Amino acid sequence: MKRIYAREEWCLGCHLCEYNCAFANSGLDTMTKLKGIKINPRIQVEENDGIFYAVSCRHCEEPLCVKGCITGALSIKDGVIHINKEKCVGCFTCILSCPYGCIMPAETGVIQKCELCQTNSKGSPACVSGCPNRAIVFEEG
Amino acid sequence: MGINYVYPDYEVIRNIDRCIACRVCERQCANEVHHYDKELGKMTADESKCVNCHRCVSLCPTRALKIVKTDHTFKPNANWTGETINEVYRQAGTGGVLLSSMGNPKNYPIYWDKILINASQVTNPPIDPLREPMETRTFLGKKPLDIKRNADGCFDTNLPPQLELSVPIMFSAMSLGSISYNAHKSLAVAAEKLGIFYNTGEGGLHEDFYQYGKNTIVQIASGRFGVHKGYLNTGAAFEIKMGQGAKPGIGGHLPGTKIVGDISRTRMIPEGADAISPAPHHDIYSIEDLRQLVFSLKEATDYKKPVIVKIAAVHNVAAIASGIARSGADIISIDGYRGGTGAAPTRIRDSVGIPIELALASVDERLRQEGIRGNVSIVVGGSIRNSADIVKAIALGADAVYIGTSALLALGCHLCRSCHDGKCNWGIATQRPDLVKRLNPEIGAERLVNLVHAWEHEIKEMLGGMGINSIEALKGNRLMLRGIGLNQKELEILGIKHAGE
The missing domain is CATH 3.30.70.20 (Alpha-Beta Plaits)
Structure with missing residues (x-):
């Protein structure tokens, strides 16, 4: 089955995935409405000493x-x-x-x-489609 | 502050209603423009550090950012513009030479935009490239002047070495060092997929990229960095770099801070040592000297690979090209004054050299007059911006074009022209590992392949419109071009008629 894989080599630690996740699961119609909200995303970027990767449910x-x-x-x-x-x-x-x-x-x-955005309006993982450097991919393992 | 103060060129405009303080801009800006102020609970910006590279703008998830040119002004003056005044201030403060990157941005004429392409109507029907075959393949190298037969009566099919291109486009020389490992890898992978060539520039060839050798042109420049037998034998062709369009007449200088790890090993110089390419090749002071290098390279590789000689487009380019065509070189590459660079003195970049359109037309014409056009192929670069520029270049007499800036744009470059700072936010003109990884070569190569495919489609459409079904039939076909808004002298040099004639 297709799973989300993190590619540490390409992760920039920009944390966009966290915001895309929070927005996808928020039910809001625009990300701007996350203003003032402390997000609680289902994917989280682990970082230490210049190394980053995004961790979400491995299924x-x-x-x-x-x-x-x-x-x-x-x-x-x-x-x-x-x-x-x-x-x-x-x-x-x-x-x-x-x-x-x-x-x-x-x-x-x-x-x-993480339910792979199957239960929200996105339909496919928002963290993957929003990643600017293909550091999170959704593919057959 | 005080007498040295220069007001920032750009202002960061943040739409506070849209900003969600996700801090992506802060994390992505290597120039440290953005900052999250905990006390205020919002993002702030120090625009004095902004180079206008759009990394923050492109990654902002709520489109809360834009960069505008400041409207702060000196008293308007057509002669002493704000830019000119600030440059004087900067030089008065530092005593230094002004440095710039990428191509000449000044408001000189762009001849491509003053040339129009023909199309067929009624008497010679256009061709639909989606229905009929259309050949964009081309070969670069010395062409035999006559047909010879062997003793058995068959044709002699032994040609001098040729480079086969699926489309008449190659990626210009950009050294590993001036651009990043990932940028180089993107170019190499794309060149292989496209059946074209990329060029190592003068920085040698990283050992990881030897596998792309059959799509690699290896450059030999005045510093001779990274040149050895393995390097020569790996490349599909050699390019002797005599000059560069962005900085004709001067050499190169890659600062020691960029000579780290792989760059140092590939260039074969110690870490931290400045890589200085002299202005001349110290063994080339005449066409005869050039001939010696051309033939030493050929001798070293069994005469199996073509040799390119790259020159900048300068005033006597036609005479110089004529000399090169007689030197034994197989291909001449000419780089126009709008060609890019990782760093050049501003005054040189903006004031030295001539437009590639004029250089190309006069070289092609001169070689034809002298009956030596078949000795060499001509490749032009120095601001080929789109497929129409390519069609015009080929009709003016080029065999193929080099694209450098366009290729970098495909990789994400936003032409902020700050390559010389080494802090490229797009992971292209930098050696900082955290920035280099921002360019994923998978994405980079895909985008380069897309760009060249798109241009190939457009070239075919334009060829079809002219009723021509191959690139070869367009070469030097100046009747397919007309000038618009050009004076008699310009038309004469370009060898084309005015629109309406």
Whole structure:
């Protein structure tokens, strides 16, 4: 299946992916409306000592988050791990178990994670289409 | 401040309603123009550092930025313009030579824009390139003057070495050092995909790029940086660089700060040492001397590769070209005064040399008159901006063109003309690793391939319109051109009629 891959070699650490992610999942009609909002993106640029790369859900084949979910809120559909916010009780077991730190609390009290922009209006990953240097790609692994 | 103060040329206009303070502009500006002020909770800009490269503008996700030329003014004066006055201030303050980058930006005539192309009507039908074959392939090199037969009566098909181009376009010489590793790689990959050639410039050939050798022209300049047997044997052709359009008559100087790591190894000089290319080749003071170098290169490579001699377009270009055509060289490349550079003294760049259109027309005419046009192919560069310029150049007598600035634009260059600062925000004219990585050669090569394909389509359309189905049939076909707004002398030099004639 197609997954998001980060290419450290080309990542500039510009953080545009974080803003594109936050906008894609905000439901807002223009990015300008993010003004004054502290964004909480599902993708995050790790950086240290001049090295950058963007980390988002790996959509693991044997995901620890799904195994650990106590309510069945996390499920795999066609390889993509989705979150059902109706079922989530916010126990944060998934956050503790994700080895990549790619699940985080959402403003709504439950958790959020990358769903490859399949559940928002973008349809395909906004971080990938907005990356200026092809440092994030969406391709068959 | 005080007497040395020069008001910044550009102003950064930020639409505060749109700015979301994502700080992309701050992270992307190597000139450190943008800054997030924590106390104010908003972005600020120091426009005195802005070079107007548009990196921030291009990456701003909310289109909150634009750069405008300042309207701060001296008392208007057609003779003493603000630019002229500021240059005097700068020189009075520093005592230094003014440096500039890229091509001559002054308001001289652009002859390409005063030449119009013909089209067929009624009596000689145009050709539709989408329906009928159209040949853009061309060969560069010495052409035999007559047909010879072998003892068995068959044609002698042994030609002097030729370069085969799928389209009459090559990427100009830009050295590794003046441009980045990723820029070089983009050019190399694109040249291979397109079936054309790129040129190493005078900085040698990085070991990673030997694999693109069959699409590489290796340059031998006055500094002889990076020239060795392996280098010569790897390239498809050699170019002896006698001059450069942006700075005819002077050499080059790549500062020691740029001679780091790979650049130092490729140039075969110590790290931190300035790379100084002398103004002349110290072993070439005559056509006879040039001939010796041409033949030493041929001898070293079994006469299998063509030799190009590159000169800047200067006043006596036709006579010089005539000498070169007799020196044994296979191809003459002429660089017009609008040709680009990574750094040149401003006065030289803006005041020395002549337009490529006039140089090309007079060289082609002179070589024809002397019956030696077949001795050499002619390649021209120095501001070929689009496919129409190429069609006009070929009709004026060129065999192919070199594109440098256009290629850099395809790679992201925004012509801020600050290459000499070494802080290119687009990852082209810089050696800073964090900036070099901004140019992903995958994207760069794709964009170069797109550009040349687009131009190829347009060239075919224009050829078809003229009722011509091959580049070869357009070469030197000046009847396909007419001048507009040119005086008698200009028309005479260009060898074309005025529109309406």
